[in-house]
Amino acid sequence: MNSKWVQTFGNLLKCSQVALVTHVFPDGDAYGSLLGLKNILEQHGVEVFAYVEDKNSNGKFSFLPGYETLITFDSNTDRQFPMAVVLDCGEKKRVAGGNWIFEHATKIINIDHHISNSFFGHDNIVSEKFSSTCELIWYLAKRFTELITNESATCLITGIMTDTGNFLYDNTSAQTFRASADLIDKNADIKTVKFNLFHSKSLSNIRLLGYAIQNLQIILGGKVAFLNLDKYTMDQFNVSYEDLDDFVAFIRDIEGVEVAILLKETKNKQIKISLRSKSYFDVNKFAQEFNGGGHKKAAGALSNENMESTEKLVIDLLKNYF
Amino acid sequence: MNSKWVQTFGNLLKCSQVALVTHVFPDGDAYGSLLGLKNILEQHGVEVFAYVEDKNSNGKFSFLPGYETLITFDSNTDRQFPMAVVLDCGEKKRVAGGNWIFEHATKIINIDHHISNSFFGHDNIVSEKFSSTCELIWYLAKRFTELITNESATCLITGIMTDTGNFLYDNTSAQTFRASADLIDKNADIKTVKFNLFHSKSLSNIRLLGYAIQNLQIILGGKVAFLNLDKYTMDQFNVSYEDLDDFVAFIRDIEGVEVAILLKETKNKQIKISLRSKSYFDVNKFAQEFNGGGHKKAAGALSNENMESTEKLVIDLLKNYF
Numbered sequence: 001m002n003s004k005w006v007q008t009f010g011n012l013l014k015c016s017q018v019a020l021v022t023h024v025f026p027d028g029d030a031y032g033s034l035l036g037l038k039n040i041l042e043q044h045g046v047e048v049f050a051y052v053e054d055k056n057s058n059g060k061f062s063f064l065p066g067y068e069t070l071i072t073f074d075s076n077t078d079r080q081f082p083m084a085v086v087l088d089c090g091e092k093k094r095v096a097g098g099n100w101i102f103e104h105a106t107k108i109i110n111i112d113h114h115i116s117n118s119f120f121g122h123d124n125i126v127s128e129k130f131s132s133t134c135e136l137i138w139y140l141a142k143r144f145t146e147l148i149t150n151e152s153a154t155c156l157i158t159g160i161m162t163d164t165g166n167f168l169y170d171n172t173s174a175q176t177f178r179a180s181a182d183l184i185d186k187n188a189d190i191k192t193v194k195f196n197l198f199h200s201k202s203l204s205n206i207r208l209l210g211y212a213i214q215n216l217q218i219i220l221g222g223k224v225a226f227l228n229l230d231k232y233t234m235d236q237f238n239v240s241y242e243d244l245d246d247f248v249a250f251i252r253d254i255e256g257v258e259v260a261i262l263l264k265e266t267k268n269k270q271i272k273i274s275l276r277s278k279s280y281f282d283v284n285k286f287a288q289e290f291n292g293g294g295h296k297k298a299a300g301a302l303s304n305e306n307m308e309s310t311e312k313l314v315i316d317l318l319k320n321y322f
Numbered sequence: 323m324n325s326k327w328v329q330t331f332g333n334l335l336k337c338s339q340v341a342l343v344t345h346v347f348p349d350g351d352a353y354g355s356l357l358g359l360k361n362i363l364e365q366h367g368v369e370v371f372a373y374v375e376d377k378n379s380n381g382k383f384s385f386l387p388g389y390e391t392l393i394t395f396d397s398n399t400d401r402q403f404p405m406a407v408v409l410d411c412g413e414k415k416r417v418a419g420g421n422w423i424f425e426h427a428t429k430i431i432n433i434d435h436h437i438s439n440s441f442f443g444h445d446n447i448v449s450e451k452f453s454s455t456c457e458l459i460w461y462l463a464k465r466f467t468e469l470i471t472n473e474s475a476t477c478l479i480t481g482i483m484t485d486t487g488n489f490l491y492d493n494t495s496a497q498t499f500r501a502s503a504d505l506i507d508k509n510a511d512i513k514t515v516k517f518n519l520f521h522s523k524s525l526s527n528i529r530l531l532g533y534a535i536q537n538l539q540i541i542l543g544g545k546v547a548f549l550n551l552d553k554y555t556m557d558q559f560n561v562s563y564e565d566l567d568d569f570v571a572f573i574r575d576i577e578g579v580e581v582a583i584l585l586k587e588t589k590n591k592q593i594k595i596s597l598r599s600k601s602y603f604d605v606n607k608f609a610q611e612f613n614g615g616g617h618k619k620a621a622g623a624l625s626n627e628n629m630e631s632t633e634k635l636v637i638d639l640l641k642n643y644f
Contacts, residue, residue, distance in 0.1 A: 167489050168516060177503035184496040194490060199600055200577040203544075206535055213532025218525060255522040278521055 001139070008109060008123040009140045012083060013044045019084040020050040021101050023094040028162025028197070031061040033087040033111070033133040036155035038066055040137070043147045049081070053096040063196045064158060065151035073097035081105045086121065088133040088159075090114035111136060131171040134159025138179045153188035161197060165249070170297070208237040212247060218257070219315065220322045225251040226315070228263040230307055241266055245274075252276040259283065259318070263303075263310055271303040271310040281321070289317055323461070330431060330445040331462045334405060335366045341406040342372040343423050345416040350484025350519070353383040355409040355433070355455040358477035360388055362459070365469045371403070375418040385518045386480060387473035395419035403427045408443065410455040410481075412436035433458060453493040456481025460501045467508075475510035483519060487571070492619075530559040534569060540579070541637065542644045547573040548637070550585040552629055563588055567596075574598040581605065581640070585625075585632055593625040593632040603643070611639055 012018060020038055022030035031052075038048045052070045061067065073096075084105030089095050089112060095102075102108065110121025113136055115128040130136040134156040141147055148156075160180055164172045167180075184190060211233070217226040227247060234241065244264055252260035259281050262274040273290060275283035276298050283299040292301020303310040334340065342360055344352040353374075360370045374392045383389065395418075406427030411417050411434055417424075424430065432443025435458055437450040452458040456478040463469055470478075482502055486494045489502075506512060533555070539548040549569060556563065566586055574582035581603050584596040595612060597605035598620050605621040614623020625632040 168520060170513075172512075174503040174506040177499040177506065181496040181499035181503070184499065190494075191492075195601075198490060199575045201575050203540060203576050203578075206538070206573075206576055210532045210535025210538070213528055214536070216528070216532070222525075251528075253521045253523050254525050254528055256525075279517075 005125050008125055015046050015083045017047045017081055019081040021096055022087045023089045024053055024096045029132045029134055029159035030088045031064055032155045032159025033137050035064050035066040036152045037137050039152035040141050040147045051097060063192055064155050073100045083107050085109045085111060087111050090116045091118050092120045131176045132159045132163035135176055135179045148186045150187035153183040153186035157183045157188040158193050204238045205243055208239045222256040223258045223322050225254055225257045225260045228307055228311055231265040248274045248276050252278055271307055273301045273303060275299045327447050330447055337368050337405045339369045339403055341403040343418055344409045345411045346375055346418045351454045351456055351481035352410045353386055354477045354481025355459050357386050357388040358474045359459050361474035362463050362469045385514055386477050395422045405429050407431045407433055409433050412438045413440050414442045453498045454481045454485035457498055457501045470508045472509035475505040475508035479505040479510040480515050526560045527565055530561045544578040545580045545644050547576055547579045547582045550629055550633055553587040570596045570598050574600055593629055595623045595625060597621045
C-alpha cells in the first residue's frame with residue numbers, strides 16, 4: 001500500500017475527535033463508509049461525530065448498525081475538529097454541509113473511489129481501483145484486523161453490494177470478492193443486508209413496473225428501450241420519483257438492447273432523463289447534449305421541456321447514433 | 323483437505339481416458355462443472371469425453387468454452403472407460419444416460435454439493451459446504467493452479483453465479499467469494515458470463531412478466547404472493563414453460579411476502595406448482611402435500627387438477643399455515 005495512505009490513515013487513528021461527512025442524498029456506499037469508518041475509529045478510542053444532511057433522508061439504510069447515532073449539522077455550534085474525513089465525494093460541491101465542515105475542521109482527509117475526484121482534501125486517499133469507498137476503507141483497515149467488528153463489516157459490505165449492483169457491475173474485481181470474503185469472516189450480517197437491499201421491494205413499485213412494461217417502447221431496431229413516467233402515473237401508483245432507479249437498469253437487461261432510457265417527471269415539472277448502456281454506447285457523452293453527464297454506462301440529465309417534447313428530442317438525437 | 327479427496331482427485335489426473343456426465347436438464351452448475359473439469363483434466367493430458375443427454379437442450383449455456391465438444395450417449399458403442407465422473411447429481415436416477423454410464427465405466431467418482439446426495443459412487447467427493455459443484459471443483463483443483471486456464475475459470479464461475487443466484491442465496495460463503503476472486507485472477511471471462519446470464523432477458527419474457535404483475539394476487543395478509551399462468555397466455559406471449567423460473571423468485575422479493583407461488587400449465591395440462599419462501603416457511607414440507615419436494619426455501623410439485631381447482635386447493639391448504 002501507498003506509504004502516504006498508511007501515514008494518513010495512521011494519523012486518523014491517533015486523533016481524539018474526528019468528524020465524518022459524506023455526500024448529499026447518501027446512498028449505500030455513503031452510509032456504509034460513514035458508519036463503517038465511524039465504528040473502526042471508535043474501536044481505536046477515537047470520538048467520532050458522523051454527519052448527514054438530513055437524518056431521515058433515506059429509511060432504506062436505517063438497518064445499518066450505528067444509523068441512530070448520525071447527527072445533522074448545527075450551524076450554531078462553535079465545535080472545531082482537528083480532523084474531518086469526507087467520504088465518497090468526487091467534488092467539493094457534493095459534500096453535505098460543505099461550508100460548515102470546511103469551516104469547522106483544521107484538516108480534511110478526502111477518501112473516495114470516483115475517477116473524477118478533484119483531490120480537494122489536505123490529504124487524499126483516492127483511487128478508482130476500488131469498487132466503492134467501502135472497499136477502500138476495508139483495504140485501509142485490514143492491516144488492523146482487530147478493529148473490524150461485525151458492525152463495521154456489515155456497513156462496509158453494504159456499500160460494496162450497492163455500488164457493484166450486487167457484484168454485477170464492471171467495477172467488481174477479484175479484490176472486491178476478497179474484501180467481501182474477509183467481511184463475512186468478520187461476521188458481517190449479510191442476511192440482514194440482503195433482506196433490506198434486495199428482498200423488500202415495495203408492492204406499489206412492483207405494480208408500477210408491471211404497468212411500465214406494458215408501455216415499454218423498443219425502438220431503433222431493438223437497440224433502445226424507452227420508458228416514460230409522468231407525475232400523475234407515479235401518484236396513482238403511490239410511487240415517488242426517487243424510487244425508480246431500478247427501472248432503467250431493468251430494461252437495459254433486455255436481449256439486444258444497448259441503451260435504456262427512462263424519462264420521469266419531477267415535482268416541479270422538469271423531466272429527468274436517466275440513461276444506461278450495456279456495452280459500447282457512451283451515455284455520458286449523450287447526456288452532454290442536455291448539459292448532463294455521469295459515467296460511460298450510467299448518466300443523467302434534466303430537461304426543461306415537457307415530456308412529449310423531451311421524448312421527441314431524445315429519440316431524434318439518438319437516431320444520429322444508430 | 324480430506325486426504326481421501328486428494329487421493330481420488332489425484333487418481334483422476336492419472337487416467338488416460340475419463341468420461342464425465344451430469345444430471346438431466348443441465349443448469350449452469352451442471353454445464354460449468356462438466357466443461358470446467360473437462361478442461362482441467364485435458365491440461366493434464368487426460369482424454370475426456372463429456373456427455374450430455376441432448377446437445378441442444380439449453381442454448382442458454384452455449385457460450386461456455388468447450389460447449390461444442392459435448393457429445394451424446396451412443397448405445398451402439400462398446401467403449402469402456404476406466405473412470406467416469408458424475409457431477410452435480412444428488413441421486414442415481416438424475417444421472418443423464420444413467421444406465422449407459424454405469425455399464426460403460428469401471429469406476430464411478432461422484433462429485434457433488436447436494437445435502438441429499440446418496441453416495442452412489444465408488445469414490446465420493448461430496449459436501450454441502452460448497453455453494454455449487456463448480457466451487458468444489460475449484461477447491462479440488464486449486465492446488466494445481468497451473469491446470470486452471472481462463473476457459474475452465476469461465477466455466478467454473480458460471481456455476482457459482484447460477485447456483486448462488488449471483489451471490490444472493492444463503493449458500494454464498496466467504497469461500498464462495500474467495501473462489502470467485504481466484505477465478506477472476508485466472509482471467510475468467512466474467513463479462514461474457516454476466517452478459518449471457520443476466521443481461522439477455524428476452525423481450526417476450528419481460529412483456530409476460532409485466533402482464534403477470536398486473537394479475538398478481540397478494541393474499542393472506544400480504545404474506546403470500548400468487549401468480550398463475552395458463553398455456554394460452556404463455557403461447558400468446560411466445561414464452562415457454564421452461565422460461566418462467568425467475569418469476570417466482572421475483573415476486574418473493576416483495577416487502578412482507580414470505581411465500582411466493584407460481585402455478586403454470588404444462589404441455590400436457592398438468593399444473594406445476596413452484597414455491598419459494600423468504601425466511602422461515604418450509605416450502606419443502608408444504609410441497610409434500612402434493613407429493614412434491616425440494617429445499618426449505620425452494621420446492622415444487624405437480625398437480626393433476628385443473629388450474630382453478632389447484633389454485634383453490636393450494637390457497638385453502640396455505641390458510642392452515644398463516
